[in-house]
Amino acid sequence: MWITVGILVVVFLVVFFLEYRQRKPDQLILFESRGKINIRTTRFYPQHFSVALPKTTYSTQMNIEASAKGNLDIKVKVAITVAAALDHIPELIRVGGWSNIAVNKAEKELETIIHSIVREYTERFEIEELSSVKIYEYLIQKVNLSRNTLGLDIISLTVQSFEALDSKIAEAMRQQESARIMEQTEILNQQARIHATKAKLKADEEIALLENDLELKRYDLKKTVLEKESSLAQKRIEDELSRKRLQLAVDNEELNMLKNNPELLMLTPQAARLAEASQSLKNAKTIVTLSPNDISKGSELINMFQQFLQTAVNNSKKHDDKNQ
Numbered sequence: 274m275w276i277t278v279g280i281l282v283v284v285f286l287v288v289f290f291l292e293y294r295q296r297k298p299d300q301l302i303l304f305e306s307r308g309k310i311n312i313r314t315t316r317f318y319p320q321h322f323s324v325a326l327p328k329t330t331y332s333t334q335m336n337i338e339a340s341a342k343g344n345l346d347i348k349v350k351v352a353i354t355v356a357a358a359l360d361h362i363p364e365l366i367r368v369g370g371w372s373n374i375a376v377n378k379a380e381k382e383l384e385t386i387i388h389s390i391v392r393e394y395t396e397r398f399e400i401e402e403l404s405s406v407k408i409y410e411y412l413i414q415k416v417n418l419s420r421n422t423l424g425l426d427i428i429s430l431t432v433q434s435f436e437a438l439d440s441k442i443a444e445a446m447r448q449q450e451s452a453r454i455m456e457q458t459e460i461l462n463q464q465a466r467i468h469a470t471k472a473k474l475k476a477d478e479e480i481a482l483l484e485n486d487l488e489l490k491r492y493d494l495k496k497t498v499l500e501k502e503s504s505l506a507q508k509r510i511e512d513e514l515s516r517k518r519l520q521l522a523v524d525n526e527e528l529n530m531l532k533n534n535p536e537l538l539m540l541t542p543q544a545a546r547l548a549e550a551s552q553s554l555k556n557a558k559t560i561v562t563l564s565p566n567d568i569s570k571g572s573e574l575i576n577m578f579q580q581f582l583q584t585a586v587n588n589s590k591k592h593d594d595k596n597q
Contacts, residue, residue: 293317294325301326303362310363325373330356330428331380338438339392341400346438349391349408354428355380365424379423383416390415400442401449405432 295317296302302313303324313323332354341347357365357376368382369375394411395403409432416427437443 294320296325301328301357301359301362303366310366312359312362324371324375326357326375327373328357330354331376333380333384334433335384335387337388337391339395341395341403341437342398343400345400345442347395347400347403347435348438349395349405349435350433351387351391351412352429352431352433353383353387354430355383355425356428358424358426361421361424363424364422368423376425379425383423383425387412387416400437401446403435405435408432408435 296313296315302315302318303310303326304313304318304322305311318325332352335351335353337349337351339347339349355376365375365379369378372378390412391408394408409430412432413430416430437446
């Protein structure tokens, strides 16, 4: 019995090591079940019942010879990188077959499709109307269908070059392109000059506006100062007029008082100065005993003072009589 068990174990180990393989991280393990293709996720898989499909990318470069309108031969270099589309594995197997090189076979089919697309596009245009950019834009629209039909993801697609096979035509196209670039460069230079001039004019206008605003602000400040000075001057004039009116009122009151009370003139500074002036007359004894000769010398002062004294005496007598 133990011998039978040992033989079975040996057979199992031999079968296991010969049939089963360990799945690598860069592999897709495919198997078919009930007519559907599925992906194994276990670490070990039976190699005769599965297909190990690499998940790595494939790159290739194509030199496509085509013709422009007028049967002018051209050459287009296209580089493409593809990988298996995980959500379109059945389409990939249908194109590439049940094999671990299914991606390579599908990529060859994609190359054929790209060749036909490029030829079909270039035959519709003149050679001077074609360019790498235009070919790329048209090509990228068409090859996107490869995901659904070929089971491939296009990682990158570039049109590396486009040129005529005839060297003379190629040289003429290069010269034409060079002239176009020079023309564009000159246009850009002139536009740069125009933009610089416009920027300078705009800066000058802004500076002029700022200076004008500054002058207006200065004018407003000067106007404010002048208004304040005018107000202060007006206030000074009004104060001066008010003081003069007050002084005039005081003088009027004094005059009225002196008019009503002439005896008060004796107490005024004017009377004192008049007395001093009378004392300067020659041979003056008293103010009331002046000779005619002396009066001729100071007639005006004497007459005034005499009148003042006479008025004072008369007023005094009238006041006494009234009291009696």
